[in-house]
Amino acid sequence: xxxxxxxxxxxxxxxxxxxxxxxxxxxxxxxxxxxxxxxxxxxxxxxxxxxxxxxxxxxxxxxxxxxxxxxxxxxxxxxxxxxxxxxxxxxxxxxxxxxxxxxxxxxxxxxxxxxxxxxxxxxxxxxxxxxxxxxxxxxxxxxxxxxxxxxxxxxxxxxxxxxxxxxxxxxxxxxxxxxxx
Amino acid sequence: xxxxxxxxxxxxxxxxxxxxxxxxxxxxxxxxxxxxxxxxxxxxxxxxxxxxxxxxxxxxxxxxxxxxxxxxxxxxxxxxxxxx
Numbered sequence: 001x002x003x004x005x006x007x008x009x010x011x012x013x014x015x016x017x018x019x020x021x022x023x024x025x026x027x028x029x030x031x032x033x034x035x036x037x038x039x040x041x042x043x044x045x046x047x048x049x050x051x052x053x054x055x056x057x058x059x060x061x062x063x064x065x066x067x068x069x070x071x072x073x074x075x076x077x078x079x080x081x082x083x084x085x086x087x088x089x090x091x092x093x094x095x096x097x098x099x100x101x102x103x104x105x106x107x108x109x110x111x112x113x114x115x116x117x118x119x120x121x122x123x124x125x126x127x128x129x130x131x132x133x134x135x136x137x138x139x140x141x142x143x144x145x146x147x148x149x150x151x152x153x154x155x156x157x158x159x160x161x162x163x164x165x166x167x168x169x170x171x172x173x174x175x176x177x178x179x180x181x
Numbered sequence: 182x183x184x185x186x187x188x189x190x191x192x193x194x195x196x197x198x199x200x201x202x203x204x205x206x207x208x209x210x211x212x213x214x215x216x217x218x219x220x221x222x223x224x225x226x227x228x229x230x231x232x233x234x235x236x237x238x239x240x241x242x243x244x245x246x247x248x249x250x251x252x253x254x255x256x257x258x259x260x261x262x263x264x265x
Binding site: 021025028032034036037040045046049050051053054057116117118120121124135136139141142164167168170171 | 194197198199204206
């Protein structure tokens, strides 16, 4: 079984289309799920999954089968999602009406009003994509710090620092709007 | 910001943006879209090759260097022509 997987990876490195299809079918769900956690938009996540696998295919000669496919694919997918967040931020316009309709989670705190939730979501959108991606994965999605670090290609300490900075900036932004968390 | 503030912010953030359900996978098979993407890129590369714009950066640098040499030392033109 392991020999078969290793042979698929080696064939993929040589540009074998069948091996690439096998890897695509095996990992598309995981890659899609990871991207969805970052971008929070199913349609964008589908497009970015294709974009990520396209980048994976183009970079096949640099792939080291000994390092494993999943982590490598996740790292490429994270960067594709980061590029998407950056591009989206450039044309981001605050749509307060849309954010005002944010659904409350099932276990929501009654003291946290819809207005506070929407202002928090908007303030979070205003953070830099690098900080946002770290906070999204580590805080909202509760992914282990080491997984987030591996996906972003940074150290665990750097992840913790980014999360800390994201929360601090978010707090400052909310305080400016008269909200004291 | 102390630990309590941090925990409060985390809680508020999760209230505002609850985790997404990422277990279900994409709503459709993405392989056909992947094939289209691969096809488009292959077609673009073929077109690029045919139109002769498939220059590497090194080719461009070499051509620029040659133009610079000829412009700076016009006397080198006969020498270059001799070696062509």
